[in-house]
Amino acid sequence: MTLEMIPxxxxxxDSWEVKTLADLVHKDRKISYGIVQxxxxxEGGVPxxxxxxxxxxxxxxxxxxxxxxEIEERYKRTRIQGGELLV
Numbered sequence: 001m002t003l004e005m006i007p008x009x010x011x012x013x014d015s016w017e018v019k020t021l022a023d024l025v026h027k028d029r030k031i032s033y034g035i036v037q038x039x040x041x042x043e044g045g046v047p048x049x050x051x052x053x054x055x056x057x058x059x060x061x062x063x064x065x066x067x068x069x070e071i072e073e074r075y076k077r078t079r080i081q082g083g084e085l086l087v
Contacts, residue, residue, distance in 0.1 A: 023083055034078045036066045046072040049086065 009018055025031055035048055044065035053060055 032078045035067060035075045037067060039071055042066050042068045045069060
């Protein structure tokens with residue numbers, strides 16, 4: 001099945017491009033899901049973005065959870081560097 005065969009794509013504006021998620025991922029980086037088990041909040045730790053931190057299409061940092069540096073180190077491949085697509 002091609003993307004053109006999917007009914008939802010028929011009504012997209014002509015100026016839009018349809019891409020697969022793989023097309024949007026830099027070839028040196030893989031798709032990743034981040035920290036799954038962050039453990040307890042560590043006030044001196046590393047902040048993480050969770051789904052509850054995204055409101056009205058913005059990252060809201062008023063209630064950011066922080067994980068211990070040891071946990072964050074195990075997930076360093078998921079560090080935000082800029083230009084990422086968060087789903």
